[in-house]
Amino acid sequence: MSRAIALVDVNNCYVSCERVFNPKLIGKPVVVLSNNDGCAVARSAEVKALGIKMGVPWFQIKDLAKQHGIIALSSNYTLYAEMSNRFMSILGDYVTPDEREIYSIDECFLDLTTYQRLFDLTSYTQDMRQRINKWIGLPVSVGIGTTKTQAKLMNHWAKKFPQFNGVCNILEMDAPTIHRRMQKTPVNEVWGIGRQQTKALAAMGIVTVADLTASDPHVMQKRFSVVMGRTIQELQGIVCYELEPLQPTRKQIVSSRSFGELITTIEPLRQAICHYVRNAVTKLRADGSVCSLISVYIRTNHFREQDPQYYKSVSIRLHTPTDDLLLLNALATQALQEIFKAGFNYKKAGVMLSDLKPANQVTQDLFGNAVTDEKRERLIHAIEAVVERFGKSHINLGTVKKVIPDWEMKTANRSPNYLTSWEDLPLVT
DNA sequence: TCTGGGGTCCTAGGACCC
DNA sequence: TCTGGGGTCCTAGGACCC
Numbered sequence: 001m002s003r004a005i006a007l008v009d010v011n012n013c014y015v016s017c018e019r020v021f022n023p024k025l026i027g028k029p030v031v032v033l034s035n036n037d038g039c040a041v042a043r044s045a046e047v048k049a050l051g052i053k054m055g056v057p058w059f060q061i062k063d064l065a066k067q068h069g070i071i072a073l074s075s076n077y078t079l080y081a082e083m084s085n086r087f088m089s090i091l092g093d094y095v096t097p098d099e100r101e102i103y104s105i106d107e108c109f110l111d112l113t114t115y116q117r118l119f120d121l122t123s124y125t126q127d128m129r130q131r132i133n134k135w136i137g138l139p140v141s142v143g144i145g146t147t148k149t150q151a152k153l154m155n156h157w158a159k160k161f162p163q164f165n166g167v168c169n170i171l172e173m174d175a176p177t178i179h180r181r182m183q184k185t186p187v188n189e190v191w192g193i194g195r196q197q198t199k200a201l202a203a204m205g206i207v208t209v210a211d212l213t214a215s216d217p218h219v220m221q222k223r224f225s226v227v228m229g230r231t232i233q234e235l236q237g238i239v240c241y242e243l244e245p246l247q248p249t250r251k252q253i254v255s256s257r258s259f260g261e262l263i264t265t266i267e268p269l270r271q272a273i274c275h276y277v278r279n280a281v282t283k284l285r286a287d288g289s290v291c292s293l294i295s296v297y298i299r300t301n302h303f304r305e306q307d308p309q310y311y312k313s314v315s316i317r318l319h320t321p322t323d324d325l326l327l328l329n330a331l332a333t334q335a336l337q338e339i340f341k342a343g344f345n346y347k348k349a350g351v352m353l354s355d356l357k358p359a360n361q362v363t364q365d366l367f368g369n370a371v372t373d374e375k376r377e378r379l380i381h382a383i384e385a386v387v388e389r390f391g392k393s394h395i396n397l398g399t400v401k402k403v404i405p406d407w408e409m410k411t412a413n414r415s416p417n418y419l420t421s422w423e424d425l426p427l428v429t
Numbered sequence: 430t431c432t433g434g435g436g437t438c439c440t441a442g443g444a445c446c447c
Numbered sequence: 448t449c450t451g452g453g454g455t456c457c458t459a460g461g462a463c464c465c
Contacts, residue, residue, distance in 0.1 A: 013465095034433035041433070041465095057432040075433090104465050194463050225439085227463085254435055295458095303432055315457070350434090 003239065004112040004121055004144055004171060007151040008091060008128065010084075011139045011159065013106035014042035017083045018073055020137040029070040033058055036260050037074055080105060086136045094128055098245045109148060111243050125167050144169040148241045149234030152191040153209065157181065182210035192231045197224065209235065249287060249356070255280040256350025262301065263346040269298060270333055276351040277332045281325045284353055290321035292355035294328055296335040301347035310346075312339040321357055328353075 010016055014032040019025045029046035033039065039055050040047075050068060052061055058072065065072060084105045091100060091108050101109040112121055125142040132140050143155025150170055158168035170178060187209055188198040206212050213235040221229025230240035255276035263269055273296060284291060297313035314335045322328065332351055 036431090036433075038431080038433050055433080059431040062431090107465080192463070196462065225462090227438085250436075252436075256434065258433070301432085311459090313458070317456085 001113065001116055002171060003146045004116055005146065005148055005151045005243070006110040006112050006121070006125055006142055006144045007103075007148070007155045008108050008110060008125070008140055008142050009155060010087060010106040011141055012042055012044055013138075014075060014080055015044045016138050017080050018076075020083065021079070025071060029068055030073065031058075031065070031070060032073050032075050034075060036258060037072070038258065040072075041075065083136065083138065087132060087138060087140075090132050090135060091128065093131075094124070099243070101243045101245050102247065109151065109243055112144070122167050122169050122172065125169075126165070129166050140166070142167045144171060146170070146237045147234040147239050148243075149191050149231055150237065153185070153189065153235070156185070156189050179210055182213060183208050185209040187212050190231060190235065192227060197228070200224070249289065249358070251356060252352055252354040253280045253283050253287075253291075253356070254350060254352050255283075256297075256348065258348045259346070264342075264344070266336065266340045266342075269340065269346060269349055270336055272349050273332050273336050273351060274329055276349070277329050278325060280351055280353050281323060281328060284323050284356070287356070288359055289356040290323045290359045291328075291353040292318050292321045292357070293353070294318070294331050294335070295352040295354070296332050296339065296350070297352075298336070298339060298346050298349045300344050304345075307345060308343075310341060310344045312341070314339050321355070321359075323359065 015025075015030045018030065018032065025044075027046075028044070029050065030044040031040045031047050031052070032042040034041045037058055039057050040052060040061070041055065043052055043054065047070060050064065050070075052064070061070075064070070087106075088100075088102055088108060091110065095110050095112070095115075099111040103109055112124070115121065115124060121144055125144065129140050129142065132138055141155055141158040143151045143153065143158050144167070145151040145154050154168040154170050158164045158166055161168070173181075185208060186198075187193055187201055187207055188195070190209055190212060193201070193212075201207070201212065206215060212232060215232055217229045217232040217236070220232055234240050257272070257276070259272070263272075277294075293315055295313055295315040297311070299311040300307060300309050302309060302311075316331045316335055318331075
């Protein structure tokens with residue numbers, strides 16, 4: 001029995017969500033705009049038909065929009081998140097938790113391998129589509145393949161060819177048909193192939209999905225990257241990416257925003273940064289994490305090439321990981337003062353919290369640095385091994401490092417390199 | 430005049446330390 | 448005093464994704 005991975009996604013997600021609550025928008029050309037109403041981030045089918053691309057600045061299409069009666073809405077992410085929860089929860093009725101990977105706000109991978117025995121997968125997923133539409137009013141498409149990359153491609157076909165009626169299943173297609181459709185699909189539709197790669201591939205004569213699928217993954221991996229090699233294998237049906245049902249905890253939290261107007265002085269920047277820190281710390285605490293590094297950046301408007309440009313960021317490392325708002329705010333303000341330069345028109349600023357760790361796993365080592373329980377245990381074992389081999393008088397970080405070669409020595413240059421006594425060792429709680 | 434925000438992964442060079 | 452190698456950290460930037 002072959003593996004069967006489905007990708008279910010909401011068509012024109014943000015526009016569809018808005019239509020659920022305002023049915024007058026149905027059948028009309030609608031766009032949803034980003035913050036500051038800057039760019040189009042979602043387009044209805046009617047708008048796509050006018051040739052308006054994803055992410056175009058609103059001011060560039062304003063005239064066209066007027067001409068065709070396009071309705072522009074500011075985004076409402078709280079609403080979209082709520083609709084997303086309901087969508088994912090309905091999918092949860094069809095599979096077990098470890099057969100579902102929530103990939104983004106509007107996309108979900110499902111492992112349907114075992115369901116092939118009991119159901120026809122096309123009708124099974126058609127049932128999902130209908131239920132989602134009936135219960136929460138969202139239109140969805142389904143692509144089914146043996147790998148995630150194939151499922152993504154099938155999802156694209158499900159939208160592109162009306163005869164599929166929203167579900168495209170590669171397992172039901174014969175090889176010549178697949179090949180013919182791949183020949184007609186441009187290579188940039190493949191998951192992981194962006195603008196730059198498309199250009200580089202075109203220079204080698206690879207322009208369609210069929211071309212890429214026929215290429216040698218090992219040769220291409222050397223020429224491009226390991227990611228490219230995997231993408232090709234996945235297109236060929238060789239699994240490189242497993243389903244990841246458990247959301248990995250994120251590694252950084254970013255809070256940033258463009259300003260509606262240009263800023264020249266430090267005070268409004270300070271207020272903005274203060275706001276971003278609060279925003280990021282709220283997320284940090286919701287995750288139950290603490291951070292060890294805070295970065296702040298400010299920049300001018302890079303679209304205004306005629307203006308003098310400035311971009312500067314600075315990071316501050318914390319001795320002890322924290323989620324303390326006041327402390328992080330003070331550090332961010334200090335960072336801002338370091339990088340601020342008068343004489344520029346600032347357009348954007350941001351704060352990044354990184355080196356995140358679960359708050360409950362963090363303790364301090366004898367230098368006052370935070371270590372996870374796991375690391376501390378390894379340190380203690382190493383020291384015990386040193387004592388056993390060389391005796392107590394030889395306990396120093398250098399010897400410890402001989403026992404654990406990959407032990408991080410980053411504290412060695414700021415703190416005493418030598419332990420003075422056995423009693424200095426971290427306590428085991 | 431007006432051009433989003435939040436992520437991941439990878440690479441490279443310079444400063445600095447042992 | 449001169450030399451080299453190995454390592455970390457920081458900054459910057461590029462590529463991709465939604």
